Amino acid sequence: MTNASQRITSEERQNRILDMLSRKGEVVVSELSTEFGVSAVTIRTDLTELEHEGKLKRIHGGAVPARELVVPSLPTRIRRNVRAKDAIGKAAAELVHDGETILVGSGSTTLAFIRSLDKKRDISIISDEPAAHTYIQQHLPNATPISTGGILGRGFHLYGPYLSASLVGTHVDKVFLGADGFERRLGFLAERQVTADAKKEFMKHASKVIILMDATKVGASRLFVPFAQPGNVDLVIMDTDPSDVVAEAARVDGGRARVVEVVRQTAGL
Secondary structure (H helix, E strand, O other), X not given: OOOOOOOOOHHHHHHHHXXXXXXXXXXXXXXXXXXXXXOHHHHHHHHHHHHHOOOEEEEOOEEEEOOOOOOOOOOHHHHOOHHHHHHHHHHHHOOOOOOOEEEEOOOHHHHHHHHOOOOOOOEEEEEOOHHHHHHHHHHOOOEEEEEOOOEEXXXXXXXXXXXXXXOOOOOEEEEEEEOOEEEOOOEEXXXXXXXXXXXXXXXXXXXXXXXXXXXXXXXXXXXXXEEEOHHHOOEEEEOOOHHHHHHHHHHHOOOOOEEEEHHHHHOOO
């Protein structure tokens, strides 16, 4: 938190807000108010000025990048680490059979997985990610998108009690979940509590839990919320597992999770 005695100009504060926005993808008024030690009114004024300059887009309670679509058909985050995510998605797609119903959680890697399902026939995909439904409707004519209930969050995914209620009586063979981070002591992590809760709910409704995660997520534990230990999942598909951190944690946690490294396998390492 910024010390109250450390006065900064509004220009400096606004530049730091833009830097935070570029790193996080969204900013929240209450968090910015605490971070800079100023009132919510001051932060809203900053955001309004930045919006007038075309540098961001105001949303309820905060702001997103100016070029961010309200409900993008495919979020810009999927363009990061594209090669790794595509390899993970293709490997995961091999586990899906024609005629199957699967659960797919929100996230950029799970969106890459959905893109790899174009050869499947008569599948149904239950997801809490509106961008996934849009992509399926536009590009996967042989797949049926099924939306969970829930509150539409600023991260463009559904969450809350309506999500849980919509899954009552649902059970499938496989659930595919992304992870925002992994830390040896904490396990698989989500960036927000509501996201972690949604992932936990999904896990209750499937026989097999499959995590899709690229190597950059290992060790990314700052401010993240645990949703699963390696002992709670069946398979982890990664591009590579740095220093075998995930595999070792799985062994220590009872050995249930198996780690598949698709890029390392492809490279013959």
